[in-house]
Amino acid sequence: MPVSETDGERPQFSDREALLFHSARRPGKIEIIASKPMATQRDLSLAYSPGVAVPVQAIADDPACAYDYTVKGNLVAVISNGTAILGMGNLGALASKPVMEGKAVLFKRFADVDSIDIELKTEDVNRFIDAVELMEPTFGGINLEDIKAPECFIIEQTLRERMNIPVFHDDQHGTAIITAAGLINACLVTGRALRDVKVVVNGAGAAAIACTELIKAMGVPHDHVIMCDREGVIWQGREKGLDQWKSAHASTTKARTLKEALVGADVFLGLSAAKALSAEDVLAMAPQPIIFAMANPEPEIRPEIAKAARPDAIIATGRSDYPNQVNNVIGFPFIFRGALDVRATKINEEMKVAAAQAIAELARESVPDEVAAAYGVNQVFGPDYIIPAPFDPRLIERVPAAVAQAAMDSGVAKKPIFDMEAYKGELRARLNPSSSALAAMFEQAREKARRVVFAEGEQEVVLRAAVSFRTSGYGVPLLVGREDPIREGFQRIGVTDPENYPVHNSANSPLVPEMVDRLYSRLQRQGYLRRDVQRMVNNERNVFAALLVEMGEADAMVSGVTRHFNQVMNQVRLVIDPVEGVSPFGFHIFAGRAGTFLIADTTVNERPSGATLADTAIKTAAAARRLGMEPRVAFLSYSNFGNPPGSYLGALHEAVRILDEARPGFEYEGEMSVDVALNREMSANYPFNRLTGPANVLVMPGLQSANIAAKLLKELGGGRVIGPVLMNMQRSVQIAPMTAGATELVTLAALAAAGVVK
Numbered sequence: 001m002p003v004s005e006t007d008g009e010r011p012q013f014s015d016r017e018a019l020l021f022h023s024a025r026r027p028g029k030i031e032i033i034a035s036k037p038m039a040t041q042r043d044l045s046l047a048y049s050p051g052v053a054v055p056v057q058a059i060a061d062d063p064a065c066a067y068d069y070t071v072k073g074n075l076v077a078v079i080s081n082g083t084a085i086l087g088m089g090n091l092g093a094l095a096s097k098p099v100m101e102g103k104a105v106l107f108k109r110f111a112d113v114d115s116i117d118i119e120l121k122t123e124d125v126n127r128f129i130d131a132v133e134l135m136e137p138t139f140g141g142i143n144l145e146d147i148k149a150p151e152c153f154i155i156e157q158t159l160r161e162r163m164n165i166p167v168f169h170d171d172q173h174g175t176a177i178i179t180a181a182g183l184i185n186a187c188l189v190t191g192r193a194l195r196d197v198k199v200v201v202n203g204a205g206a207a208a209i210a211c212t213e214l215i216k217a218m219g220v221p222h223d224h225v226i227m228c229d230r231e232g233v234i235w236q237g238r239e240k241g242l243d244q245w246k247s248a249h250a251s252t253t254k255a256r257t258l259k260e261a262l263v264g265a266d267v268f269l270g271l272s273a274a275k276a277l278s279a280e281d282v283l284a285m286a287p288q289p290i291i292f293a294m295a296n297p298e299p300e301i302r303p304e305i306a307k308a309a310r311p312d313a314i315i316a317t318g319r320s321d322y323p324n325q326v327n328n329v330i331g332f333p334f335i336f337r338g339a340l341d342v343r344a345t346k347i348n349e350e351m352k353v354a355a356a357q358a359i360a361e362l363a364r365e366s367v368p369d370e371v372a373a374a375y376g377v378n379q380v381f382g383p384d385y386i387i388p389a390p391f392d393p394r395l396i397e398r399v400p401a402a403v404a405q406a407a408m409d410s411g412v413a414k415k416p417i418f419d420m421e422a423y424k425g426e427l428r429a430r431l432n433p434s435s436s437a438l439a440a441m442f443e444q445a446r447e448k449a450r451r452v453v454f455a456e457g458e459q460e461v462v463l464r465a466a467v468s469f470r471t472s473g474y475g476v477p478l479l480v481g482r483e484d485p486i487r488e489g490f491q492r493i494g495v496t497d498p499e500n501y502p503v504h505n506s507a508n509s510p511l512v513p514e515m516v517d518r519l520y521s522r523l524q525r526q527g528y529l530r531r532d533v534q535r536m537v538n539n540e541r542n543v544f545a546a547l548l549v550e551m552g553e554a555d556a557m558v559s560g561v562t563r564h565f566n567q568v569m570n571q572v573r574l575v576i577d578p579v580e581g582v583s584p585f586g587f588h589i590f591a592g593r594a595g596t597f598l599i600a601d602t603t604v605n606e607r608p609s610g611a612t613l614a615d616t617a618i619k620t621a622a623a624a625r626r627l628g629m630e631p632r633v634a635f636l637s638y639s640n641f642g643n644p645p646g647s648y649l650g651a652l653h654e655a656v657r658i659l660d661e662a663r664p665g666f667e668y669e670g671e672m673s674v675d676v677a678l679n680r681e682m683s684a685n686y687p688f689n690r691l692t693g694p695a696n697v698l699v700m701p702g703l704q705s706a707n708i709a710a711k712l713l714k715e716l717g718g719g720r721v722i723g724p725v726l727m728n729m730q731r732s733v734q735i736a737p738m739t740a741g742a743t744e745l746v747t748l749a750a751l752a753a754a755g756v757v758k
Helices: 015-023 041-047 053-061 063-069 094-111 125-133 151-162 170-190 206-217 279-284 303-309 332-341 349-363 369-375 395-409 420-431 433-448 460-471 483-492 512-526 530-539 541-550 565-573 610-626 650-662 674-678 703-716 742-754
Strands: 075-080 114-119 141-144 167-169 199-202 225-229 267-270 290-293 314-317 450-454 475-480 556-559 585-592 595-600 632-636 667-672 697-699 720-727 732-735
Touching (some): 075 094, 094 395, 094 420, 125 151, 141 151, 167 332, 170 332, 206 225, 303 314, 332 349, 395 420, 450 742, 460 742, 585 703, 595 610, 595 703, 610 632, 632 650, 720 732, 720 742
Parallel strands (some): 075 114, 075 141, 199 267, 450 556
Antiparallel strands (some): 585 595, 585 720
């Protein structure tokens, strides 16, 4: 049985907790949810009889239509017979079901691929093959799992030949792809080339053979690889314990044991058993040895033992409590995503190599804030970070796109993608609903490439945001702060070109005298002495940053992670005025699977007048249009068109009257309750309602309700909430929540740079 209480920093749990996790509420880890409405008799008629006859006939006429009218194109079968479960051995098909369900969950979580687990009660290779082949009409791809060698080789090869959809044995190829990605980067870190490294592979099972085949395909010469099994080195001429798959990797070498093979070796790939590698073996390897000890749950050698012997070693394992985890979830969901999206007929070597290279490249880039937050450490490319973390949100974009391109280039794609950048946007939107809503805004930011000053430049989250803002091409980040802390912060997050991030320090900026003159001229009749102004310019970063914008040294400003919204707003308003004649306000963007909604005013006006509500509606609707939405504005209340009556409805009535006179060019209605604004069945009770669809701009009657609603959605809504987004300032200023991560800061900066907020 696996050990459930573990040491170190690995997640700890009891056997009982694991069983409760799998049995709580409803047993198991997956369920099926209808993707179409099933609320009325008409819905049922369309979903089944008689409506279903129409797509049935269409598919009968053209089988390719199955991808248009059914889930086939996004459905993968995870299939096992339980003969090699997670290193636990042959426990049978039924015992493998929790693992296969888990695999199905990972497909959905990481790549939005629907998946069904299938456990086949047979160890007969031919019966297994026949059963899987017969299911081809149902699925878009087949993921084989936990099948022992050598049967797994026969099963996969035969199914690949017989079936016209991707067949992929993840224990082999998933491990190989992640290992290859790690090896690419380990060679970069140590200054090696794949064509020069000498590799020892310990283990000759499915994963070991797949790893060996892939690294050879990527440039490691055949005669540079020595493979070992339980009998020792697999050498040319050996007869004992060999089969056709092992024999293909036999070496011309005098070494006969693992210990002999390791002398002078650059790389150890362990896919064997615990403690197969000793400290003495590590000492015999070449300088800066690369060690992949991937036996689970106990590796061939513990990293701390290997490091004690050779501090210059780069070590990867299959465990989450050590750096450089070889985790298949980095690969298989995204590989299938790309293969399905181009309707690939197979997953070939070119697609595997493309996946490995994309994964390797991603690890070399600056790590997003989400990854640092998820793992509690700052990951920087180097000996302890050669493989990206599974929660890196960029995997969904990079790996499927690379796989899809390789499928097209190698001629196995039946549905080519003609606009790869648009496809990448679709991939981002699969797991992040806000991506599609903000796609146009991000493109506008790239086109304009404005200078955005980040007022709190010494904060690590701000530095991460600045790096992302610049590398994404949204503009030029300017940092306010002291040079030494900023430089040290850049070092911590692995930035190698800090000179590309201009720093403005109020202690030595040549702009300070002009700033003081300008601000004193503005504030001298408001009770401020010149020394007060001098002190603010020197010590208050928000004042200093706002002056950079006001003086034209920057185009926009972002702040907020170290002080409350009101404190930042008060400091900014010492320098920058609201647009004349109107009140500043803020809105939040809620992006969920049901759509994107803007909620205003969530930040400034406690009890707005009718005129302020009307202006809020006009400006928020304009922002919605700049985000690519067609605005439908609802003035929200507890009342629907006067029922029930209330004491505070006058401002809402006035706002509607103002818009009636102004004819603003967008749909609006109110006052109305939120269910009438969003639910078409509820709104049908009011046939005079002018909205032609559910509202997407929600103007709240007051600050309390607006702010509460925005924060409730953030905590409970199941989508992404962005904001607040500040409007009606004469210069572009955005104030983030104190809890904002780098992604939120980048989004606000891009909104400001793109001109969405005016």
